[in-house]
Amino acid sequence: MGSLGRRLGRGPAKYSAAALVWRGLRGGQWPRIWRDAELKRSYDAVIVGGGVHGLATAYYLARNHGIKDVAVLDKAYLGSGASGRNTAIVRANYLTPEGVAFYDRSLQLYNTMATDLNINVMFSERGHLTLAHNDSSLRTMHWRAEVNKLQGVDSSVIGPDEIKKVAPSLDTSSHPRYPILGALYHPPGGIVRHDAVVWGYARAADCMGVEMHQKTEVLDILCEGGDGTDGKGPGGRVVGVRTSRGDISTPVVVNCTAGWASLISAMAGVRLPITTHPLQAAVTEPVKVFLPTVVVSGSLHVYISQTDRGELVFGAAVDPVATYSIRGSLEFTEELAGHVLELMPGVSRMRLLRQWSGLCDMTPDYSPVMGFTGVDGFLVDVGWGTYGFKAAPVSGEQMAEAVATGRTPELIAPFALSRFDTGELVGEKGAAAVGH
Amino acid sequence: MTMGRLGNAQPTEVIDRGAKLSFRWNGKRFGGFEGDTIASALAAAGEQVFSRSMKYHRPRGILTADYWDPNLLVQVGDDPNVRAGHRRLEAGMEVSAQNVWPSLRRDIKAANGLVGRFLTAGFYYKTFMRPARLWPAYERVLATFAPGGKIDLDTPHRYHDKRYMHPDVVVAGAGPAGIEAALAASADGARVLLVEHEHAVGGHLRYDSRDTAVAALAELRAALDASDVEVLTDSTVTGRYEDNWLGIVQRSHPVAVERLIKARAKTLVVAPGLIERPYVFAGNDRPGVITSTAARRLINLWGVKPGERAVVFTANADGDAAAADLDRAGVEIAAVIDGRQGHRVSSTQGSPRAVEAVVSGGNRIEADLLVVAAGWTAPTSLLNMAGDRPVYDPPAARFFAADPPGNVLATGGLAGDGTLDELRAHGAATGRLAAQRAAAVAHRLQALTARAQPVGGEEPPWAPDDRIPLGRDPHPELYRSDTHGMVDFSEDVGSKDLMAAAGEGYDSVELAKRYTTATMGPSQGKLETVNTVAAIAEARGETIAAVGTTVWRPPYAPLTLGALAGRGFEPVRVSSIQPWHEANGVHTILAGQWIRPDHYGDPAAEVRNVRSNVGLIDVTPLGKLDLRGPDVAKLLNLLYTNKWSKLPVGKVRYGMMCAEDGVVLDDGVTGRLGDEHYLMTTTSSGAGGVWEWVENWLQTERPDWRVHVTPVTTAYTSINVAGPKARELVSRVTDGVDLSPEAFAYMEVRTATVAGVAGCFMWRIGFTGELSFEIHVPAGCGLHVWEALMDAGDDLGVGPFGLEGQRIMRLEKGHFIVGQDTDGLTLGPSTGLGPLIKLDKDDFAGKPELAWAVGRPLPMIVAIQPDDPNIVPAEASQIVAGDTNQILGRITSSRMSPTLGRSICLGQVEPELAAGGTKLTVLLTTGERVGATVMDHHAHFDPTGERLRG
């Protein structure tokens, strides 16, 4: 069974090549990845949102703090929201020292995730290029490189010739309408199989006793003692959650949703600095692998990577109109294709196979809102915009600490909700704009 | 099994037996006819195996013989993933199989099949974790198994075009119902576009050999030709977006490779017909197993005999018709197995490359062909995209539209079943309804447009849907037999994989899809989604209706990036002086959409020339807003931090604008040209944004103020004449203005005639630190005035200078640049212009935050000089605390000054370091740390500004 099995406290469900062979020979069903439990009437903590953030928080609550009487609720299936729709880019090359420290911690956790969670998340460290097409952008790349280096993160600015070596399919000549002047090159960045991260955290948390409840929608948060109606609002405290499958009493509710953050927080009487916008993505048919690196262009608002199966995955900036409708648009694919062909004219014959979108909660300073809210027991891990997936491990770790200790951990102090009262916003706008 | 060409011409065939075409397949020469698809020509020549599957590399043959056939993806020249079941044969084509090595015949990766029991779907999640450092190597191995063709990165981006259309009614699908809908809508006066995926209209009638079908098709085609309906073939409606915005890809076009059409349809009729669904059983992917429509297409469209001896598994009338066609084509019918009677096919037997026998009810039947008619899938994608959630009907064994929005109407197979006449009648009724509703939409749109022609008459009522509904024929629910087989042929996912995934907890369709990758391949779920749902339902012991289905996403059919990108048309902005720049050795720089002169070969020389003689710079992109009205001063007071009420006519003032959070937004000078006439300038990059900012305030917060705003950025060519000899030069070409220093002081504005051009504005401002006149010339005459100045100043040593030279001189004078020296968090006072922030004014943009910032230590913009005058730190070099990694600021602007012969900088530093004389440590991008000093003033040169006030 091995140490992992013992630590996880459950039977011989460990994943490995040997186990694959054994089951292949013997036949038989692998055990369920997470239990299908009955919903209890009370828990020590309820996490709203069964995506990577909620699941990572549950995992770390159990693993680091021994808090296991936890329910993760999702109104659909686990990972159905942003966690299942993103383009899975992980990197640490942010602009501010606090941002770099934060995302670098996350990147380190991604590096060991496959063994920590005993699931192959296919973390592929393949380098990350952020292209600059004008002076101002190139200056920002230098800024990021310098701050990264001071934090011990590997980033540097490279010129067109070196870019061509890293990604030969890019047009680094002066022909394009917006020629490439240089790029921020970040070798430790890469991509990961996003669904596997969801499943990995869910399985590991489940092994420790956390319950996962799908198709369980939170309809209201029950509060007492607050300034607003029904005891909600600042000064009050959480006493429970009303769901589509009944009421749960709990002293702690953590909002780990994306796309629904404002609506859930309104249930506790908390008004967030968020507007919700769709973010679209698309994928092509597979061809032989030719792009070894993740390529991002801030000015052209596009990012490109290629999966091991050979499909090109594309993304861009959020849609300009705030809406909860994620049907997608044609103009997104048109602009995207135009910019991709600017960068890689050779792929014009490749066909777009599928487009989709998810919801992003955008904040004024392109940084999340994490921690306490003024309603006792109601914490948030929201406002993740277009950069939430890469932060899942460290967010889970830090939010778990906040829940367990009742204090804001230093690493996430800059992201407190109160900064929107004091006006001390975080300066990440340059780095996070596109490029995930 | 041997396929081959039928000797006799078939009545419905589309091939021209007189027009032979030759091509190559895997290097070998083959022949076909005009009208063949690549696949039909190869089948006629006896080919059986066309590809190898993704994971197990099993040999695959024809399955559906159309666009959706997952086994027929081939490489044609430099074009990967071509659908051989749809692409028409052309002479000289070089066609090859994809993802096989060394050859289609002997593919070494078929060894995967041997370890298939270990390589179940999703196996890679359970392994390859240790040792972690080997993952890149594992990845490279997995990448060699990646499916798909080859892309040649040197492929030129050939001509693609786009088209906008505004039809009243778009009909997607030209089967009998769709054609009738188009004809009826057109007869009712609507402008109609009919889009057909195949190469010819007719839908299933095209490969129906019965006399009634042939006659009906001829009738429909003739009616279409005689009508005003615009017909596009080999084209697909790829997506229905908000408010019936449609994407349509037109694949066969005489000039463009592929064309994207964007149409705002008032109503959309969805008539795609039905797609035949494969049946799941052991050996269902062996070459020799084909659908009934594949058999009928092969025989009736291309005259191909699909085999010698066939078993027909049929559960509907189309399967029966296929049996009749096979018989007519001389195929021996070994057995007909009737799914309506409860009989099933359990498996096929034979070699990996060919069917040799079919097992049913325990009996083994020798055959080289199995034709399967197990049921239909309704391609409801366009309805899904319109927000409809189709509902499964068990007796009919397929999904139907539930409640699409009123401007999207389904007809044909999507709406139900019936005789040919019933389908046609439903189509016609749909067309009439579509036309009526389109008329109502048109009326409403026009009524909403206040400035359009007044709309005539009453709005037509929203016609109720009183079409006689089509019936629903009962059909046995045939998804999986008593054995396991392939569900997703492209992804090599079988029913066993899906049921195992469900058992493991991936028991919703979305989870199972992600875990196994079923439905995520090139056939986009058309052939596999319903079977996937059925497998999950079976594993959970629930009905298909309870399990639901996946969300169909656009595009309905794949389309090239080239078509989506179109011609790659991107406008460029240049000033009227551009031809002169180009003729005089300019090095340009991109600034937004503008192409601007950066320098003409030697920026340091340009600086020296300006400071000794006189230089001209083209600053046309400078934002310019013409402001008129009695309340302009109020507006300036509102938007700038300083005071504007007492600016006399003829005077110019500098202003800084902040946003409502106190962050610096823009800056520039504004001059008063008349009592109620001002000209505001902004930064070049801020031109558009500031104009919108101004309009926003005037329209939404101060609508009672009387101010007219006209953006004149491009209406004027702007030339800055700078240097000690500037006055001399300008006076040689200017009429009507006394240019003497007493008459025309620093920071004043005049109207003048320059080089014979009336209506020029001229003001004395000085960001370069030299005596300078900025002349704004009506743009049509810009080049003329520039050339006149160049000619007139020849003996004065006049020369052009560009942005680089200007930047150096601005930096020598310590002028910060918004967006370079300031950033998204820089508050007004940080610029050092605190005295310009007049907090005793009434409300102005940013006032509250600026007031609360008083007394708060803020990062400051300061002038910095490195101790070593030869070191020019790169912009964005960090300012650090000694040897530590603590960041205290950064260098924001940095140049070597030709005037001072040393390096000069601006930077942002923490408040405690802002005082003149403070010593700093700058971390160069090389890693070296050097010393630098904060200067007393921002200006490194001529801090009192003597030179520009002269």
Place this chain on the structure above:
Amino acid sequence: MLLVPCPYCGPRNSVDLRYGGESQPRPDPATATPEQWRGYLYRRDNPADWLRENWYCRSGCRRWFTVERNTATNEFRHPPMPGDKRGGKA
């Protein structure tokens, strides 16, 4: 491609306009507390429901206007009004 009902130009493709966001009443800068002012700057209702919001007809008449749109279905209602900044949730 959303059709946005400009009161002057009629329904136009959304790319021809600029989205101005939730309509928010501007507090009196003379009397607002920092919390109130920053609430105006940063906090939003962000409902999945009818919302009063502003648009700027950037490529057409260049007027700001206010409409009510259902952010879940993207339907618009009420004739659009010339720009005004009265409250968020409609």
